[in-house]
Amino acid sequence: MNINGQAKQDMTYDAIVVGSGISGGWSAKELTERGLKTLVLERGRNVEHVKDYPTMNLDPWELPPNDDIPHEDRKHYEKQMRTGYTIKESTKHWWVKDTDQPYEEKERFDWIRGYHVGGRSIMWGRFSLRLSQMDFEANLKDGHGVDWPIRYEDIAPWYSHVEKFAGISGQAEGLPQLPDSEFLPPMELSCVEKELKKSMMDKFGRVLTNPRMANLTVPHNGRGQCMTRNLCSRGCPYGAYFSSNAATLPAAAATGNLTLRPHSIVHSLEYDDSTGKVSGVNVIDELSGEMLTFHSKIVFLNASTVGTAMILLNSTSARFPNGLGNDSDQVGRNVMDHHFLAGADAVVEGFEDKYDWGRRPQSYCIPRFRNVGNDKRDYVRGFGYQGGSGRQGWGRAIAELAMGQDLKDFAAKPGPWTIGMLGFGEILPYEDNRVTINRDKLDKWGLPTAVFDVTIRDNEYKMRKDMANDAAEMLEAMGAKNVTPYDRPYGPGLGIHEMGTARMGRDPKTSVLNKWNQIHEVPNVFITDGACMTSSGCQNPSLTYMALSARAANYAADQLEKGELS
Amino acid sequence: MSKEMHNPQLSEAQLISRKEAIKRAGLMMGGFVFAPALTGILQGCTPQSGEWTPVMFDADQAATLKAIVDTIFPETDTPSASQVGIPGFIDELLSRNSSKEDQDVFMAELTEFMNQSSADLEGPFATADAETQYEYLMEIHKTSAGQGETLKDTSIPGFFMKVKWMTVVGYFTSEPGATQVLRYAPIPGPYRGCVPFEEVGRTWAT
Ligand SMILES: Cc1cc2nc3c(=O)[nH]c(=O)nc-3n(C[C@H](O)[C@H](O)[C@H](O)COP(=O)(O)OP(=O)(O)OC[C@H]3O[C@@H](n4cnc5c(N)ncnc54)[C@H](O)[C@@H]3O)c2cc1C
Ligand code: SF4
Numbered sequence A: 001m002n003i004n005g006q007a008k009q010d011m012t013y014d015a016i017v018v019g020s021g022i023s024g025g026w027s028a029k030e031l032t033e034r035g036l037k038t039l040v041l042e043r044g045r046n047v048e049h050v051k052d053y054p055t056m057n058l059d060p061w062e063l064p065p066n067d068d069i070p071h072e073d074r075k076h077y078e079k080q081m082r083t084g085y086t087i088k089e090s091t092k093h094w095w096v097k098d099t100d101q102p103y104e105e106k107e108r109f110d111w112i113r114g115y116h117v118g119g120r121s122i123m124w125g126r127f128s129l130r131l132s133q134m135d136f137e138a139n140l141k142d143g144h145g146v147d148w149p150i151r152y153e154d155i156a157p158w159y160s161h162v163e164k165f166a167g168i169s170g171q172a173e174g175l176p177q178l179p180d181s182e183f184l185p186p187m188e189l190s191c192v193e194k195e196l197k198k199s200m201m202d203k204f205g206r207v208l209t210n211p212r213m214a215n216l217t218v219p220h221n222g223r224g225q226c227m228t229r230n231l232c233s234r235g236c237p238y239g240a241y242f243s244s245n246a247a248t249l250p251a252a253a254a255t256g257n258l259t260l261r262p263h264s265i266v267h268s269l270e271y272d273d274s275t276g277k278v279s280g281v282n283v284i285d286e287l288s289g290e291m292l293t294f295h296s297k298i299v300f301l302n303a304s305t306v307g308t309a310m311i312l313l314n315s316t317s318a319r320f321p322n323g324l325g326n327d328s329d330q331v332g333r334n335v336m337d338h339h340f341l342a343g344a345d346a347v348v349e350g351f352e353d354k355y356d357w358g359r360r361p362q363s364y365c366i367p368r369f370r371n372v373g374n375d376k377r378d379y380v381r382g383f384g385y386q387g388g389s390g391r392q393g394w395g396r397a398i399a400e401l402a403m404g405q406d407l408k409d410f411a412a413k414p415g416p417w418t419i420g421m422l423g424f425g426e427i428l429p430y431e432d433n434r435v436t437i438n439r440d441k442l443d444k445w446g447l448p449t450a451v452f453d454v455t456i457r458d459n460e461y462k463m464r465k466d467m468a469n470d471a472a473e474m475l476e477a478m479g480a481k482n483v484t485p486y487d488r489p490y491g492p493g494l495g496i497h498e499m500g501t502a503r504m505g506r507d508p509k510t511s512v513l514n515k516w517n518q519i520h521e522v523p524n525v526f527i528t529d530g531a532c533m534t535s536s537g538c539q540n541p542s543l544t545y546m547a548l549s550a551r552a553a554n555y556a557a558d559q560l561e562k563g564e565l566s
Numbered sequence B: 001m002s003k004e005m006h007n008p009q010l011s012e013a014q015l016i017s018r019k020e021a022i023k024r025a026g027l028m029m030g031g032f033v034f035a036p037a038l039t040g041i042l043q044g045c046t047p048q049s050g051e052w053t054p055v056m057f058d059a060d061q062a063a064t065l066k067a068i069v070d071t072i073f074p075e076t077d078t079p080s081a082s083q084v085g086i087p088g089f090i091d092e093l094l095s096r097n098s099s100k101e102d103q104d105v106f107m108a109e110l111t112e113f114m115n116q117s118s119a120d121l122e123g124p125f126a127t128a129d130a131e132t133q134y135e136y137l138m139e140i141h142k143t144s145a146g147q148g149e150t151l152k153d154t155s156i157p158g159f160f161m162k163v164k165w166m167t168v169v170g171y172f173t174s175e176p177g178a179t180q181v182l183r184y185a186p187i188p189g190p191y192r193g194c195v196p197f198e199e200v201g202r203t204w205a206t
Helices: A022-033 A071-077 A133-142 A152-166 A191-204 A244-254 A305-314 A404-412 A458-477 A542-561 B015-028 B036-042 B059-072 B086-097 B100-121 B130-144 B156-172 B175-181
Strands: A012-018 A038-041 A258-261 A264-272 A277-285 A291-301 A342-348 A354-357 A364-366 A383-391 A417-425 A434-442 A448-453 A481-487 A522-527 B192-196
Touching (some): A012 A022, A022 A244, A022 A291, A022 A542, A038 A244, A038 A291, A152 A244, A191 A364, A191 A383, A191 A458, A244 A258, A264 A291, A277 A522, A291 A542, A305 A434, A305 A448, A342 A458, A354 A383, A383 A458, A404 B059, A404 B175, A417 A458, B059 B086, B059 B130, B059 B156, B086 B100, B086 B156, B100 B130, B100 B156, B130 B156, B156 B175
Parallel strands (some): A012 A291, A291 A522
Antiparallel strands (some): A277 A291, A354 B192, A364 A383, A383 A417, A434 A448
16 A cells, blocks of 8 residues: 555545454444445554464464473563463464563553454454343442443344344343343253253252354354364464454455555544544554554544553543543543453263263353342342363373373373363442553553553452352252362453443543443544443453444444434 | 363363463473474474484483383384474473573483482483383382372472473374374364263363
């Protein structure tokens, strides 16, 4: 693309979308399908579906054993490695180098991310759950945070809309606290999971259900069926899981209305006093270092929760000295995640003549049951579980007191079945859980760096006790052995579900966005990534970002058709 | 615990596997990580030991390691550890993917093992007969498993477990180990949660 000397006309579009991850891909698809000439600005390199998945088909022996990175490379990923699983030789190309992308931690914050076309839609876990009416009403009912300006019925049709395109597999259960999606057939449960499911229903009246995930159990919209290789984070040769690269961006491109511009780091938005709108998007070209300005009628900020907040805070003007749309001082506040690493494991006897076939790429699901209906705890909100099971594998040969043919024979026999569940809990919106920008410490592109000050508190700590104890109790009740509850240290961000930095609300004094995800004071800017979340629920959030992106994009297109916003 | 225990390809964000991964990360600490350059060595099931040029080890050290790993996995109806390239694998782990500290510790422990075994066996471990090697290592293994006292106050039981860990991981992520001893399915097809064991027959490699 020739950038130098481009006329303003060439740099003007109907819509600009910042970021090409889960939310940006959806914004782009919907806007282009509504006939809007749309520019997607993505700070990272281009990644073409299949072509740019270099490791997707490698066998273990074609990779460095255990798939670890060389020692000298570890220093580049000090924070990205905190998950313990993200930085592997087969996946390290999807993650930022901390040495290139520094940030400050007043309190530990694990900001785990990748900058390239597709964003984290390539590496995400694909667990896909709807929020429920209970979640949209929670803030109003217990007084934490501000009220959501929407209710379940506002988003429900948009959940359906995105699910039908993305393809979510799962089993309908008819639960009010975890509404069903438009499901493709579910992936099976293992023998021991079926046993736990039965025991949980008999003894506690609680539901265990099949994975709800954006993996296709049947071919869908031109994408292939999941072959259960469990190598999703390397990219899928069949397009069998939802990513921007496999699904939304090709659909957007097919309209002829999409311009995708990689290597385009959005620096700030330009506010025009005379119109009361944003008139330009300032971009640093990552390759040339040049600063460019693109123009459009509307802008969708989808740079992810923290990225979007940083763009707003960096967009200062006489009208918005503290950052665009930040009259309320809420930009960067109310950072939420899901706290986890509390649950239980156990061994299940009695299924030694059974095994499973394939590597199911997601966990079973136990919907929230605490503070639901008549249940009342000493904390508010709740948690759900994700869990797995399987027979112990060859790893147990290490400790086994054997060598020689005996050891080969031992390894060739799978061990006992094990089963585990891991809670994912809601974090309340605390105003002082905050990300700010430091203008004194600039990154290598001259942009301010992020500073995190986020902690979990009493409500979360109380909830974690139940996350461990309830798991242990349900495993005991099924007759499992060696039941081991745990509550391991969790650092905010580690759930990789960060959200809340530009929340939706009814009142411009206490929120940044209105019920259509528009900045209250700047109606041509829409924010539909995790920044917009008013509360976190305990459900993995990305499906909600998809639905809100589609909803807001169609609203924006409607408004433009009516002659508004332009 | 979950099946990810035995799955070297951890699924990102399969939540149970996050936990396992974190545990594994703990297990891997000590910096033993593996390098891509090794790929060639591990490919195919032709014996490679002859072509290996050690980076970390002199000839005696290399011969000692080879003897240890081949005692752990000797050639039977399936290949030995050295036939799938484990000595080179360990060399690569240390030279390329471990910290200087971990390298130094390992080399010191190897030296201690060589000195101690030479004294105990009245000659180098590497040249002892297979039965002697087996019995000697088995006594050490018993100590590390908490079932014996042999060399309890030395670094040797811990050193042995390190080598065993590397050998087992290397062996079962090699093509012969994964496909001949275990069962490997690169493309399993639809997931079935509960099949008769005989349909699979052996432990899944991944
Ligand atoms: C390992 C892992 C497992 C996960 N599992 C799940 C799960 O099971 N279920 C679930 O719901 N969620 C899961 N998530 C979270 C999910 O990935 C995120 O919620 C989702 O990707 C957020 O979408 P987004 O569009 O807001 O941001 P992203 O997908 O992160 O995309 C943001 C994009 O914006 C670009 N960008 C950032 N700043 C700028 C800028 N200044 N200028 C231009 N471009 C910019 C980035 O390069 C990136 O491409 C997981 C995440 C990870 C990493
Ligand atoms: S598990 Fe399924 S979706 Fe994931 S990479 Fe394999 S085939 Fe693709």
